[in-house]
Amino acid sequence: MSEIIRAAQLLPRPWPNGLGVTRDVWERHGVLISIADLSQTAAFSHFPDADRIFTIIEGDGVELQLEGRASMPCLPFLPQAFPGDVPTTCVMGPGLRRAFNVFEPRTGPGAQVVVLRIAEGHRVARGAAFAVHCVSGTLATGTIWLEAGDTAIEPEEDGLEAIGGAALAILVI
Numbered sequence: 001m002s003e004i005i006r007a008a009q010l011l012p013r014p015w016p017n018g019l020g021v022t023r024d025v026w027e028r029h030g031v032l033i034s035i036a037d038l039s040q041t042a043a044f045s046h047f048p049d050a051d052r053i054f055t056i057i058e059g060d061g062v063e064l065q066l067e068g069r070a071s072m073p074c075l076p077f078l079p080q081a082f083p084g085d086v087p088t089t090c091v092m093g094p095g096l097r098r099a100f101n102v103f104e105p106r107t108g109p110g111a112q113v114v115v116l117r118i119a120e121g122h123r124v125a126r127g128a129a130f131a132v133h134c135v136s137g138t139l140a141t142g143t144i145w146l147e148a149g150d151t152a153i154e155p156e157e158d159g160l161e162a163i164g165g166a167a168l169a170i171l172v173i
Helices: none
Strands: 003-005 012-014 021-028 031-038 050-058 062-066 072-074 080-083 088-091 097-105 113-118 123-125 131-136 138-141 144-147 151-153 159-162 167-172
Touching: 003 021, 021 151, 050 072, 050 113, 062 080, 072 080, 113 159, 131 138, 131 144, 138 167, 144 151, 159 167
Parallel strands: none
Antiparallel strands: 003 151, 012 021, 021 031, 031 097, 050 080, 050 097, 062 072, 062 088, 113 167, 123 159, 131 151, 131 167, 138 144, 138 159
């Protein structure tokens, strides 16, 4: 059975390191989906033995500086994967950003994040995605409608359709 998490249900809480604010969307079996507000250059929280997929969904890109590695540019809507337990600083210019995050135990099956732009009235298959997050527009999956900021966990219907205009979706596979 599908679980629907509406944007209005998401409550802000401080990052574990206290340097930012996040909203937990869903958490089970060590997998966490969250949406973080980025307001300044800051160190990311440490997530032991976890991998992270980071996707800017609002605002300009950022640069991630991972200890002992080359800087990683992160442009909007281009998911970037990296270890959650390597000290990482998010470097950004002025302005607010928002990021969609997936954390998974390193021993997990290996989550993937796919961003889909769907034209109005078009229907696309969501494949094996266990989570669908509506970034913008309105999405229909069967009898479920998702507005911007809403997430469906294990939607029963396989297809996604943009209603009333183009829509942008993030699929967690």
